Amino acid sequence: MTSVATPAVSASPLTDRISLADIARAHDVRFLLATFVxxxxxxxxxxxxxxxxxxxxxxxxxxxGYAAGxxxxxxxxxxxxxxxxxxxFTPVPFIKEGLxxxxxxxxxxxxxxxYAPRVILKNTxxxxxxxxxxxxxxxxxxxxxxxRNDDGTLSTADARDDSPRPCYDARGVTRMYDxxxxxxxxxxxxxxxxxxxxxxxxxxxxEQNFNYADALTTADRVVTLRYxxxxxxxxxxxxxxxxxxPFTDRTGTGLHFHLSLWSGAEALFPGDxxxxxxxxxxxxxxxxxxxxxYSFIAGILEHAPALQAFLAPTVNSYKRSGATTSSSGATxxxxxxxxxxxxxxxxxxxxxxxxxxxxxxxxxxxxxLAIATAIAAGLDGVEKAADPGLPSGPGESKPDAxxxxxxxxxxxxxLRRDPVxxxxxxxxAEIGRYYADAKExxxxxxxxxxxxxxIRTYLTSI
Numbered sequence: 001m002t003s004v005a006t007p008a009v010s011a012s013p014l015t016d017r018i019s020l021a022d023i024a025r026a027h028d029v030r031f032l033l034a035t036f037v038x039x040x041x042x043x044x045x046x047x048x049x050x051x052x053x054x055x056x057x058x059x060x061x062x063x064x065g066y067a068a069g070x071x072x073x074x075x076x077x078x079x080x081x082x083x084x085x086x087x088x089f090t091p092v093p094f095i096k097e098g099l100x101x102x103x104x105x106x107x108x109x110x111x112x113x114x115y116a117p118r119v120i121l122k123n124t125x126x127x128x129x130x131x132x133x134x135x136x137x138x139x140x141x142x143x144x145x146x147x148r149n150d151d152g153t154l155s156t157a158d159a160r161d162d163s164p165r166p167c168y169d170a171r172g173v174t175r176m177y178d179x180x181x182x183x184x185x186x187x188x189x190x191x192x193x194x195x196x197x198x199x200x201x202x203x204x205x206x207e208q209n210f211n212y213a214d215a216l217t218t219a220d221r222v223v224t225l226r227y228x229x230x231x232x233x234x235x236x237x238x239x240x241x242x243x244x245x246p247f248t249d250r251t252g253t254g255l256h257f258h259l260s261l262w263s264g265a266e267a268l269f270p271g272d273x274x275x276x277x278x279x280x281x282x283x284x285x286x287x288x289x290x291x292x293x294y295s296f297i298a299g300i301l302e303h304a305p306a307l308q309a310f311l312a313p314t315v316n317s318y319k320r321s322g323a324t325t326s327s328s329g330a331t332x333x334x335x336x337x338x339x340x341x342x343x344x345x346x347x348x349x350x351x352x353x354x355x356x357x358x359x360x361x362x363x364x365x366x367x368x369l370a371i372a373t374a375i376a377a378g379l380d381g382v383e384k385a386a387d388p389g390l391p392s393g394p395g396e397s398k399p400d401a402x403x404x405x406x407x408x409x410x411x412x413x414x415l416r417r418d419p420v421x422x423x424x425x426x427x428x429a430e431i432g433r434y435y436a437d438a439k440e441x442x443x444x445x446x447x448x449x450x451x452x453x454x455i456r457t458y459l460t461s462i
Contacts (some may be wrong), residue, residue: 020086020102021053027091030098034061034082035223036106037117038069039435040313041366043227045101046082059083059107070438071106072115072431080106080113088220094186095231103220114426115434117368118219123426124372125215128261128379133268135375138212138258138355139222142363143229144204144246145176145238154246156204157238163203164327172199176206182232183208183225192221201328202250212258215371222255222367242363244312245319249327252320253363255311257371259378260355261296269293270353285391287341288353297339297348297356298388299381300374304337304347304360304402305414306421309439310373311361315446318407320362334360335404338397339388345395347404360404369425376424409443412436 024032034056035045044063048056055061065073065080073080082104091100106116113119128135145157156162161172173180180197187194193211200207210225212218226242233240245252261268271290285294300307312321323331332344339348339356349357361370380386392398405411415422415436422432 019054020057020084021050023086023089024050024053024100027100028098029091029100032056033099033101034084034104035101036082036104037223037366037368038071039115039117039366039369039438040070041364042069043223044068056082056084063106065106072113072434078108080108083107090190090224092228094182094189095228101224101227103223114428115431117366120425121216121219121368121372124375124424128375132263134262135215136212136260136262137215137218137371139218139367140207140209140254140256141222141225142200142205142207142253142255144202144241144253145179145206145233146204146241146246148239158204161203166199166203167201167328169199173197179233179236180206180208183229186228187225200251201330201332202247202326205251205253215375219367219371244314244317244362244364245323251326251328251330251332252323254332254359255361255363255365255367255370257358257361257374258355259358259374261292267354269355287350287391289350292382293356294388295381295384295386296378297381298386299378300348300358301337301339301388301402302381302386303377303418303421305405305411306418307373307377308360308405309411309415309436310369311365312411313366313439314364315408315443317362317364318405321360321404322406336397337402337404338392340391340393343394346392350391373421373424377421380420407443408439412440412443
């Protein structure tokens, strides 16, 4: 899946196949980070010497799943076995010479573990494939570069980056030249096709873009890029954070997805101009999409409140989506489930007739779960031939459009009420309930902490 300038790799004469060890040695890799993420998106890994690559490939690397994080295991459960996906092999010599990442699918007792996010996405893509379709996804990864002060507060890593409206500022980009170019060169060295690196809307915020790919590859790349950003920023004395809202007065961090469906080499979202069923402009909508694309949009809009439990999965997420303004004058975060043309105020933006942009996700989203549930919602719309109606105008939404949840607890309640999304994780509603329970506990853990705001507001108010 990861495009790498690959040296010639010869099959082992003993097995007549190319092994993980063969691939690693061809890239001068001495150690492998055998990696998977839990449901929160935390990267979990074991550092495996190339001499043990055969054992890793044979399924001999076990993890105590309960210790790894939110992944559906109890302390007494059998090990998670990391089964590497050889197509995801990604050398990262710019992190450490001789190091590579390989993404793994956790298994238990010889079967893919249905709670594992990468397995969940693969199960969704298999369901899509059963209907003769594939998904291609692009992702916009935003992040802040910050320093943690002695008193625990955060400050922008570039002290000169303090404008209330710094978006696209050439000077800010230039001051972070070494960091941004090191990330760009890393992505391009891996064949990802980095095409833009810019200062985003808030002081200290950046975005670095790469080409779209199939859904699993893009999710793997988001996880890998977050790791690369974290480590390279740390090496320069900074912290790269994907926290949705690290500063009260600044724009938050999004994770926007560009989605399209295909059947082999045929793009399924562009409509035709014939006016036939499924053709473009059906109902005078004017966006050039096919009937299938409109139904896919309708499915996402219908399930939008429940989807936010995955697209905006933290307490902090709702400080971003609930903001009414920022120092720049805009939040860039939708508050209702609307769709329209090339307008960034909508939950679903249609920049052209080849794709849609899902804009309600934030930097804390687990890409595997976010993509899987969005596809499940859209596919439900396709299966029901749902109609989203007319698109909303610039900055507008329909009176009956779903309001997006106000807090993580509201999102959890919406998830529990939505049988389609609740059962979208490996087709098992029990997994959805497990996730919902964990997120409710996360909300209540935060709610039980006494904040500075409460002290200021209530200490002498009565």
